[in-house]
Amino acid sequence: MELGWLLWGTAVLLLLHVLMELSPTVNFALRIGFYCVLCLVCSALAAVACLLVNGGRTVKNMRIIRAVVRTFKYFFGLRFEVKGLENFKVEGPAIIVSNHQSVLDMMGLMEVLPDNCVQVGKKELMYMGSVGLIIYLGGVIFINRKSTSSAKMVMSEVAKTMVAENVKVWVYPEGTRNCTGDLLPFKKGAFHLAIQAQVPVIPVVYSSFTSFYNPKTKLFTSGKIKVEVLPPIETKGLTPDDVTDLTDRCFSTMRETLFRLSGRPSQGAPLCFGVMDQL
Ligand SMILES: CCCCCCCCCCCCCCC(=O)SCCNC(=O)CCNC(=O)[C@H](O)C(C)(C)COP(=O)(O)OP(=O)(O)OC[C@H]1O[C@@H](n2cnc3c(N)ncnc32)[C@H](O)[C@@H]1OP(=O)(O)O
Numbered sequence: 001m002e003l004g005w006l007l008w009g010t011a012v013l014l015l016l017h018v019l020m021e022l023s024p025t026v027n028f029a030l031r032i033g034f035y036c037v038l039c040l041v042c043s044a045l046a047a048v049a050c051l052l053v054n055g056g057r058t059v060k061n062m063r064i065i066r067a068v069v070r071t072f073k074y075f076f077g078l079r080f081e082v083k084g085l086e087n088f089k090v091e092g093p094a095i096i097v098s099n100h101q102s103v104l105d106m107m108g109l110m111e112v113l114p115d116n117c118v119q120v121g122k123k124e125l126m127y128m129g130s131v132g133l134i135i136y137l138g139g140v141i142f143i144n145r146k147s148t149s150s151a152k153m154v155m156s157e158v159a160k161t162m163v164a165e166n167v168k169v170w171v172y173p174e175g176t177r178n179c180t181g182d183l184l185p186f187k188k189g190a191f192h193l194a195i196q197a198q199v200p201v202i203p204v205v206y207s208s209f210t211s212f213y214n215p216k217t218k219l220f221t222s223g224k225i226k227v228e229v230l231p232p233i234e235t236k237g238l239t240p241d242d243v244t245d246l247t248d249r250c251f252s253t254m255r256e257t258l259f260r261l262s263g264r265p266s267q268g269a270p271l272c273f274g275v276m277d278q279l
């Protein structure tokens with residue numbers, strides 16, 4: 001009986017392997033499916049650990065989440081080459097801004113996440129089962145993207161608490177995932193926040209995933225991701241009138257870095273066009 005199950009198991013695994021080799025669509029679906037299951041299962045386990053160790057919603061839980069998520073890269077054959085971590089060593093709070101390509105970014109985020117740092121996320125993430133629970137326990141700040149006034153109110157509140165509680169805040173200024181190999185225009189929330197709190201902005205850039213991950217062509221293989229933490233940009237003395245300049249400065253620096261890390265000429269055409277990955 002047990003031998004029978006073993007044979008069936010082996011046959012199913014072999015079949016999946018052959019299908020993955022033959023069909024990029026099957027390969028993509030299975031890998032993304034596995035990523036989702038891994039996130040859901042690990043989130044449930046991490047939530048128990050967070051509740052036992054820290055008792056509830058606190059940024060301290062991010063250490064547990066970080067330790068768990070850092071193991072994920074081995075399942076997908078992803079390697080990270082990180083430079084500039086010393087730039088996180090600023091006194092006190094800061095706003096960290098980075099490019100956002102895919103759900104896989106959570107691995108890159110946790111690879112470099114400094115202590116006492118929470119992210120700004122869309123409120124819909126709260127409803128992703130155990131993933132929503134772990135994100136809530138980690139202290140993620142939820143915003144309603146459908147209501148500019150409420151999002152701005154939350155961000156203004158964050159400007160006060162991040163200073164009082166000495167917390168760094170990680171914002172994806174593109175406001176959505178974007179796998180074009182380029183940057184979307186930046187939304188200004190992060191930069192208003194930095195100027196209101198008078199804290200530095202630290203840009204972080206991840207090289208383009210397009211060589212190993214592209215939902216449009218169903219590409220998902222192993223690959224290397226270069227990450228660079230750039231020097232902090234001071235905001236002391238800046239006023240709301242400087243938000244646009246600060247936004248443009250960060251955008252230009254990050255775009256230049258993105259093209260350099262991705263080995264693409266800065267004036268070239270996008271590597272893929274207008275593809276928003278939906279997972
Ligand atoms: C164990 C396994 C588990 C794995 C789990 C791992 C856990 C980690 C979780 C990580 C979660 C990551 C989630 C990532 C996301 O969800 S990204 C999507 C959500 N994030 C964002 O959208 C952030 C970026 N967006 C912004 O900053 C926006 O500006 C926002 C504040 C949201 C408002 O957006 P919107 O309504 O679209 O308005 P505009 O940006 O167009 O702005 C309108 C005008 O308002 C001005 N403005 C903006 N903010 C402010 C402010 N704070 N104060 C004053 N004024 C503000 C802005 O300048 C515009 O005016 P002008 O056009 O300049 O005149």
Ligand SMILES: CCCCCCCC/C=C\CCCCCCCC(=O)OC[C@@H](O)COP(=O)(O)O
Nearest residue numbers: 036039040102103106127128129131175176177
């Ligand atoms: C009971 C409900 C069950 C729900 C099942 C959900 C299954 C999904 C499970 C795991 C997926 C891993 C998610 C990790 C967190 C991803 C954060 C993220 O990348 O969010 C996207 C957001 O930045 C921008 O969203 P859009 O690009 O604007 O869209």
